[in-house]
Amino acid sequence: METETPTDESQPKCGSGTYQADPDQSLSGAVVEAIATNSELDALEIADEFGPLYDVVDPSALDSLFQPMGTADRSACCVTFEYADYRVTVDQTGWVVLADRQ
Numbered sequence: 001m002e003t004e005t006p007t008d009e010s011q012p013k014c015g016s017g018t019y020q021a022d023p024d025q026s027l028s029g030a031v032v033e034a035i036a037t038n039s040e041l042d043a044l045e046i047a048d049e050f051g052p053l054y055d056v057v058d059p060s061a062l063d064s065l066f067q068p069m070g071t072a073d074r075s076a077c078c079v080t081f082e083y084a085d086y087r088v089t090v091d092q093t094g095w096v097v098l099a100d101r102q
Contacts, residue, residue: 021094027066028059034096035084050084057081066092 017038021030032043032053041049053059062079078091086098 017096017098019096019098021096023094025094026059026063027090027094027096028053028057028062030094030096031062031083031088031090034098035086035088038086038098039084046084053083056083062090066090066094 017034019030019034019037021027025033032046035041035046036043039046047053057079065079076092078089080087080089082088082101085101087101089095089097089099
């Protein structure tokens, strides 16, 4: 897992799939939904096929990393990891970018 500071704070660069999490959706849930949509599998099939997300990244830590903390602004950053044949990048704005593994 990597953390990066994006050079452009607008929408992330497009990969094979770019998704915006709903405001009330967890980032870990958005990752699974993005992969399901892009791969035409449902969420349970993804876990059966590739193993659970928690084998790669701690979903609770991912969700809490970008939660607002009172009035303190968090610096712009993103987290990148590999899961389900994708290089997955998520950022503090709720964008999930899927790129094929190389």
